[in-house]
Amino acid sequence: MNALLLDSSDKNLTVGLFYQKKMDEISYFSWQRQSENMVPEIDKILERNGCQKEELDAIVCSKGPGSYTGVRIAMSIAKTISFALNLPLYLVSSLEALKDGDRPSVCLMNARAKRSYIGVYQGKEVLLKDTILTNAEVLEFIAEHKDYSICGDVSYLGLEAKAPLICANLVSCIDDAHRCLEPLGARPIYLKDDYEDISHKIAIRPVKDEDIPALVDLENECFEPPYTENGLRYDLHENEFARLYVAVRKTEIIGYIHFSITFSSATINRIAVRKAFRKEGIGGLLLDQALKDCKEAEEPVDFLTLEVRVSNENAKEFYAKRGFEKVTIKRAYYTDGEDALYMVRPLFHEQNLSD
Amino acid sequence: MSKILAIESSCDETAVAITDGGKLLANVVATQIAVHEKFGGVMPEIASRLHTENITVCLTQALDESGLKLEDIDAFAVTRGPGLIGCLHVGLQAAKTLAMLYHKPLIPVHHLAGHIYANEYVGELKFPLLAVVVSGGNTELVLMRDHMDFEIIGETKDDAVGECYDKVARVLGFPYPGGLPIDKHSKLGEHTYDLPTPASPAAKYDFSYSGLKTSVINLVHSLEMKGETLRVNDMARSFQDVAIGMIVDHAIEAANEYHVAQVILAGGVSANSYLRSEMTRRLESTGIDLIIPPLWCTTDNAAMIAKVAERLYDKKVFAPLSLGVDPNWKIDHWNEFLSSGKETK
Numbered sequence: 001m002n003a004l005l006l007d008s009s010d011k012n013l014t015v016g017l018f019y020q021k022k023m024d025e026i027s028y029f030s031w032q033r034q035s036e037n038m039v040p041e042i043d044k045i046l047e048r049n050g051c052q053k054e055e056l057d058a059i060v061c062s063k064g065p066g067s068y069t070g071v072r073i074a075m076s077i078a079k080t081i082s083f084a085l086n087l088p089l090y091l092v093s094s095l096e097a098l099k100d101g102d103r104p105s106v107c108l109m110n111a112r113a114k115r116s117y118i119g120v121y122q123g124k125e126v127l128l129k130d131t132i133l134t135n136a137e138v139l140e141f142i143a144e145h146k147d148y149s150i151c152g153d154v155s156y157l158g159l160e161a162k163a164p165l166i167c168a169n170l171v172s173c174i175d176d177a178h179r180c181l182e183p184l185g186a187r188p189i190y191l192k193d194d195y196e197d198i199s200h201k202i203a204i205r206p207v208k209d210e211d212i213p214a215l216v217d218l219e220n221e222c223f224e225p226p227y228t229e230n231g232l233r234y235d236l237h238e239n240e241f242a243r244l245y246v247a248v249r250k251t252e253i254i255g256y257i258h259f260s261i262t263f264s265s266a267t268i269n270r271i272a273v274r275k276a277f278r279k280e281g282i283g284g285l286l287l288d289q290a291l292k293d294c295k296e297a298e299e300p301v302d303f304l305t306l307e308v309r310v311s312n313e314n315a316k317e318f319y320a321k322r323g324f325e326k327v328t329i330k331r332a333y334y335t336d337g338e339d340a341l342y343m344v345r346p347l348f349h350e351q352n353l354s355d
Numbered sequence: 356m357s358k359i360l361a362i363e364s365s366c367d368e369t370a371v372a373i374t375d376g377g378k379l380l381a382n383v384v385a386t387q388i389a390v391h392e393k394f395g396g397v398m399p400e401i402a403s404r405l406h407t408e409n410i411t412v413c414l415t416q417a418l419d420e421s422g423l424k425l426e427d428i429d430a431f432a433v434t435r436g437p438g439l440i441g442c443l444h445v446g447l448q449a450a451k452t453l454a455m456l457y458h459k460p461l462i463p464v465h466h467l468a469g470h471i472y473a474n475e476y477v478g479e480l481k482f483p484l485l486a487v488v489v490s491g492g493n494t495e496l497v498l499m500r501d502h503m504d505f506e507i508i509g510e511t512k513d514d515a516v517g518e519c520y521d522k523v524a525r526v527l528g529f530p531y532p533g534g535l536p537i538d539k540h541s542k543l544g545e546h547t548y549d550l551p552t553p554a555s556p557a558a559k560y561d562f563s564y565s566g567l568k569t570s571v572i573n574l575v576h577s578l579e580m581k582g583e584t585l586r587v588n589d590m591a592r593s594f595q596d597v598a599i600g601m602i603v604d605h606a607i608e609a610a611n612e613y614h615v616a617q618v619i620l621a622g623g624v625s626a627n628s629y630l631r632s633e634m635t636r637r638l639e640s641t642g643i644d645l646i647i648p649p650l651w652c653t654t655d656n657a658a659m660i661a662k663v664a665e666r667l668y669d670k671k672v673f674a675p676l677s678l679g680v681d682p683n684w685k686i687d688h689w690n691e692f693l694s695s696g697k698e699t700k
Binding site: 080 | 403411451453455576676677
């Protein structure tokens with residue numbers, strides 16, 4: 001069995017060749033250079049072992065989770081080789097590729113936003129299927145399983161682990177369980193952005209009085225000056241135009257939206273998402289709720305407007321992507337003198353455009 | 356005579372084409388439009404994922420159609436830019452892998468050069484020529500004095516014309532992509548709304564579209580405030596007249612100034628019927644030849660990449676296997692591979 005082994009799911013680039021029962025490997029830090037480097041390294045390793053492409057029997061590739069682009073690079077190459085040479089393709093979790101031989105292994109990779117990709121393996125057995133946990137949850141798991149090996153680049157958790165034997169692990173996965181039966185349609189595992197999956201876990205519901213303290217925390221984290229507790233209570237109970245919804249993950253409030261519908265137009269006053277949960281589509285879910293309310297309002301709502309600080313690039317990009325257009329700049333709109341960008345999204349009622 | 360396999364994955368189409376001595380043997384395009392429609396535009400991460408899923412399916416189909424084997428191919432070509440970076444990576448890996456496995460040259464192709472050379476499928480290029488390159492990502496006037504000799508004499512300073520169409524379409528309630536619906540609705544309307552022709556930026560043949568986009572939005576909004584009904588067809592017509600008028604005016608003036616023998620249209624917006632008819636009308640009986648690409652060439656495909664690759668193959672413009680993508684690659688920079696590029700082994 002001669003096999004080519006590929007992994008670029010994290011910051012390294014690993015190319016291995018298991019040829020005539022011997023392992024040769026090339027592995028080094030190649031963050032954002034994997035696209036340039038991987039094919040030349042494959043070329044090099046085949047050549048220096050005198051291995052002709054016709055002698056290869058299998059290709060093994062890590063399939064994620066990890067860096068999206070990185071995972072796609074190894075996967076695109078592996079699929080192309082499998083197609084060109086008609087070779088069986090084996091796909092291995094990039095976490096399983098980090099395991100410590102046959103010992104129980106907690107395999108970890110930084111998923112950013114204070115979270116980790118985690119999978120727990122013991123030999124061929126999967127003790128915990130690959131998933132995402134907060135770093136706090138991961139540390140708790142580790143504390144409860146002191147006898148397990150910690151695997152992967154865990155410096156982001158303030159921990160140490162020995163270097164993983166990725167190529168040895170990939171070779172050990174040449175079996176029926178890892179064989180990809182449809183190599184043409186093979187696709188990476190991203191975990192983090194199965195968009196549906198994320199949106200199922202987040203619930204959007206109207207604000208209740210007992211949520212107010214959490215909203216005050218959010219305000220303090222996200223805005224200057226923040227809305228006050230009394231102001232929020234007034235909007236919730238007495239302001240007939242204001243609508244407030246929270247985004248809830250498990251039992252925790254991680255975001256909220258505050259908007260007003262005043263007859264034919266609506267204004268977004270706030271969209272706040274806790275820092276650790278940004279870039280996960282939660283703002284989008286909150287905005288969708290506002291759009292839904294506008295659509296269902298008794299009087300048709302034609303415009304959704306908002307002001308955003310001119311310096312707030314993330315928010316401007318968020319709104320621009322979702323159909324808001326820059327209309328004008330409101331000078332010195334904020335109390336600290338900063339200008340506001342006034343953005344508008346027209347809302348259209350089912351028009352017949354089917355011709 | 357060379358057999359070329361070309362791969363294009365710069366935006367939302369995964370495409371593979373195979374040519375033999377200029378003859379198109381296979382032209383496979385897997386479009387993602389249906390997916391991106393839902394988001395009102397191309398989502399780069401989703402596009403990159405779909406390329407990864409589709410790439411070898413397209414390769415398989417193209418080989419089947421061509422009746423060739425990979426061993427028969429003389430060179431592997433790929434779009435290395437401009438485009439969406441995550442998308443470009445996928446096509447690049449496939450092309451580099453094939454070049455490595457079969458020890459054949461790797462040819463880096465510029466996406467817009469591809470759109471220009473797509474016209475070779477319908478007519479012979481005559482120099483000097485003016486290429487009007489108009490798409491979702493570009494608005495450029497390119498002067499060519501000879502094959503593969505590109506000089507950009509005008510370009511947009513902000514939005515591309517296609518991008519402007521998509522945004523205006525959204526404001527008017529049309530689906531993505533916005534070119535076709537605006538074109539259709541404009542035929543039902545009159546130019547009744549006063550939209551300012553954007554002041555030309557510093558350089559004579561440059562374009563600016565962000566002002567036009569804002570004018571439409573402001574006008575739509577102020578009509579709303581006054582409680583007036585928006586006549587969607589008239590707005591589409593008014594917008595199209597100004598947006599396309601600017602391109603036609605610049606192109607005709609440049610064609611005259613540079614005494615070109617031919618004008619060619621290229622890119623997604625060249626499918627616009629008003630642009631096609633206006634260019635035809637204005638160039639009639641001027642002695643300047645006009646090539647309008649067939650509709651299949653106005654969208655992204657790999658056949659056009661193969662056309663450029665044929666030229667580069669003859670010039671031995673080959674890239675090393677360490678080739679990377681360049682999302683902002685300039686059209687006249689292909690010759691960086693002219694001397695440094697070595698044939699793959």
